[in-house]
Amino acid sequence: MTAESILERISQKPFRPIVLETVGGTWIEIEREADIFIYDRMKTTSVVVFNPEGRKFTFEPEQISAIQAM
Numbered sequence: 591m592t593a594e595s596i597l598e599r600i601s602q603k604p605f606r607p608i609v610l611e612t613v614g615g616t617w618i619e620i621e622r623e624a625d626i627f628i629y630d631r632m633k634t635t636s637v638v639v640f641n642p643e644g645r646k647f648t649f650e651p652e653q654i655s656a657i658q659a660m
Contacts (some may be wrong), residue, residue, distance in 0.1 A: 593628055593635045593651045600626050607660040610639065613653050619660060 605623035612618070614659065618641050620626050625640040626653075637654060639647045 591654045591657070593630055593637070593650050596637060596651055596657065597628055598652065599657050600628075609660055610654050610657045611656040612649065612659070613655045618647060621660075 600623065607619065607621045608630045610620065618639055620639060621642055627638045629638060630638045635651055637649045637651055639649070641647070
């Protein structure tokens with residue numbers, strides 16, 4: 591997945607909770623818009639996600655295989 595496609599999905603108003611699937615098969619629930627952030631730099635892009643339990647995950651956009659509504 592690209593950073594642009596992730597940003598497009600999370601920028602929809604109003605924000606609706608989503609679930610991210612990683613290429614490794616892990617599912618991460620995101621309940622609030624403030625719980626996902628895309629850090630886009632010249633050479634690297636990272637997606638930082640906090641799940642409802644407060645755990646932090648950091649991915650490259652290519653490590654996210656799907657986004658689904660909850």
